[in-house]
Amino acid sequence: MQTMIGAPKRQPKPLGSLDLAALMLLPLVARAATTTGNLFTLYQVQTQDIAILLALPVLLFILQRFAPAWRLPDRAPSVRVVLVASVIIALVLGWGAYALLFDFPISGDERMVVFDMQVYDKGRLAAPLAPQWRPFAGALVPAFLLNAESPTAMVSGYLPVNALLRLAFSKIADPVFYNPALVVFGAVALLDLAKRLFGADNRAIWVTLIVYFTSSQMLVNAMTTYAMTGHMALNLIWLAAFLRGGRWGHAGAIAIGFLATGLHQLVFHLFFVAPFIVWHLRLGRWRLWLLYCAAYCAIAAWWIGFPLIAALQTGASAHPDPSGSRFLDKVIPLLLVRDPLTLSWMMLNMLRFVAWQNLALLPLIVAAVPVARRGGLAAPMLLGIAIWLLFVGFTLPYQGHGWGYRYLHPYLGSFALLAGLGYQQLAAKAPQRTDGMVILLSVLTLVPAMPILMLHARWFAEPQVRLDRFISTKQSDFVVINTDPPRSTSDGRWAISAVDQVGTDPDLTNRPLRFASHALNREMAVALCRRGAVSVVDWPEMHKLGFGLNVIGSERRFDALQNLFRTEGCLKP
Template identity: 35%
Template sequence: MFNASTLPVSKTSRAWTPGRISWVWRISVLALLFIGAQVEVGPFQLAVYYLIQDRWTILLAVVLMMGVAALAQRGCGAGLLDRLAASERLPLLMLALAVLAAFAGTHLIFGATPVSYDEVQADFDARVFAAGKLAYPVPEAWRPFIAALGPLFFLRIPDGAAWISAYWPGNAALRALFDSTIGMAWCSPALLGVGLASTYGVARKLWPDRRDAAFIAVLLLGTSSQALVTAMTPYAMTAHLAVNMLWLRLFLQDRPLAHAGAMAVGVLGVGLHQVVFHPLFVAPFILMLLCQKRVRLAAFYMAGYGVALAAWSLYPVWLAWLQTPGAGPSDPIRALLVDRWADGAGQGRFGHGVAFGLTVLNLARLAAWLNPALILLFAVGAPLALAKGALPRAILASVLLTAAAATLALPYQGHGWGWRYSHGVLGSMALVGAMAWLNLTERPDRGEWSSIVAGASLGSLLLLFPLNALHAARFAAPIRDALALIQGAGTDLVVVDGDAVSFGEDLARNRPDLRNTPKILSLEKIPPAALPELCRRGSIAVFDAGAATRLGFIGANGPEPRSPMREAFDAQCKARIL
């Protein structure tokens, strides 16, 4: 059995007073901001843009913590958390409000419009699955242009016979399920609710006599901008958070049926969108079982995850073969290896300096998008978790292992709110923070710590979250405006000059059945030999740097020198400039 009720509550050094730890936090965050402003990250200009945007949140967080620390020393709000944590209904109310806020933000902040192509792919696949297909057949007339119609992250099925993303299908399948019931826009908010409820359940299991610890865990997670804003998007990261915490909730029940349920949830977790993330989360817990000599249970999980990893790894190969059974078996395998695994590993080519710079930027963004109290309590709780008990060490290790893997293999996250590759372990971070809370409430300065956590959480919700939401809305607005301009072009086709527009390829969004008008193509992905045929397909408009500049796209500053492909297009096609 797991020794959940004996997690550490021992006293830490009296030298680490709330004021001193708060100062360490502020200095560390400012150092991240300063170093991040100096580092060179080569072609990853988007990461720098995000830091420039988030620096105001970081500075506001530092000011907030200074004010909170000053008020705490005067005893303001010392008993607030104790009164709130005593309520049995308040966590349920917090959960409901978080779900409703995420649903409202889906429309109010993002206009129910995906920003990045990762999000586009999630909705694209969901519509394919909702139509009862695993991949959507492509009309033969459009197969030569399939790479231009879907320029990013598509599984390269031989001959372009069908199209579906190269991501694994779990997140999209969940979205398709919601689309057929209460609406796709409810999917991510509902998954946030599952993540919060499961985090609360895990904390109640770990500390059955300390309801306040479960309240603190939910408070730290539910008032973080990253959790709320990401749940307004189709990103798979909210699903990872929900699956990980639901898995841990079942795992800690430590009964045969619960372990079977955890394994079933784990199969979904492996296939959510990337096979690597969920196994990184569960690996420390399986290692814990081995250290406890619970070999049979560990073998059950290792066998289950081995089968799941093998099956999901072969899924794209099987899917590609299913669409083109006459193709040689090496074709989809080569497509998988080249287009998926090689692209994921390709970030390493930028060198250790760039990887270090991106890691600093990721940590700075994480600091800007989490409740400052979560970061503070995680820093206090990490040594406690490391020092005492196999279970707290496993919870901490799930965070550190995921962060290390993301740093080494995927230092560049592209778009995202906060550090999205850490999203699946935010619940674990909140649990480590709750461990710190248990320790700190045994100290004479309990009231001061209570004031700091209460004030930081309130400030995170009322100050940092609105500012981050505003940043997200401003970033998304030009994309929505561009799509509205393109869809209102009144032509049969719109060609996006991606060489002249930063992330212009993200605008090439088409329905799976290609019945949308206009059809949107990425210029650089059009085969040059097929240009004459494209020009005969109907009227054409071009979205280029001029339109992007008018709409306020990042990095857009007027007309750019025309690429050879644009010159060839202009020479052969009569097109209207948007």
């Protein structure tokens, strides 16, 4: 028998994507940690995400060499297990909507969902606006209003499906459970897709589901009114129906596509489906390709034209082509005007995305790239993510509010499936160490990463709620909030957080009515003063309630507006 004395110990095979992921992440994290400025997204990275981002490269370097030899379960979870687990998670998310985010729409996007629900609940496509308030429309609803130039009625510029579905759900249950319910539907569709993609590889199925359920971005956004959870769930259901095929599968996919395209913005779902439709063409399925092309041309034409119907109730009679001109007016500047901060925005967006996902996602995606390059279903999934990032990078690199990077939310299912493919690649070289890496990073995602992020979400929401309640206590008819952009401040929250506190009910019955100062001119201010008592909310007051790191004491334009109210005799504390 040959002796083994003195033979070198066999080294474990490396999990190369861990080092590569760490090397990709390190310079971006270092730059984000050391950059100064008042970019809102930079502020979010440095106050919410940086601890996780600094720890992750170190963890990846260590696990590349010392991943524990643990094993994922050999048996795939059943539909019943996934359904029960996702329902429990949905109930927790509904509770979290109150406990963490106070069931409060922090951003203008979220406010407009509630606004549109109130409009549609009256059986209208737009809420009538009295003639005396029409010049004030842009001050009452300072963002996302359809045809804001003196409309006869008000509704948001978003497409209606998200608000309509949430409204329908509110008739049978608390609407805070609407997005959590979509998480359940998305999980069942994802399980169907994982079984179809991975077959008997049960561990890859486990990885896919773990990545989905441990995404802090997915969980926290499900506690909001954002349409992004709907995009994620409907995209997963669409893909499951699309791959199932047959008459009913394709009919279901087209029906889901109609809803998903009209969810809130036209392009989100269209970019998701395009690579899969092209994939049909590459496989030589001409009839199916033609069917989907015809169906989506009709769907897109309907939703592009839909604002015309709503615009007829918002003063569109003065405009010869409100829907067409609005669409072109929005799209052409996005394509032609370049934001000099595009690269900085996108770098920060991607860092936010990584921090708010399962910590194992990045190396698993790196490992999945070679699989996608070889073709198969992974190719349209990865291509869809790539072309979408290019599109938003060119057109809308700044996401504003959001937990993680919400513009990638519709692709969370694709990321989970690609993570399963990346797991297969790594497990083929070192199965136990790959399982150990996924399990350990998933545990660290659950504790401490996820609690840290959720606490930051609550801390960010708290001053917003305090400010809203403070405004509600004003004993006046109207409140003018300082929304003028600051000349200089180190706190990047300022420019958008103040605007987001301006909200009104569509029927203008809430009191006091709130107005954005940046949308008021002298004549409007005088007219407002003649209609009732006016209070103001300035930056120092907001600062006392928890806003701002370095807030300016006064601004000339807002001070002039306040002095005008005082001179006219309508200013009230």
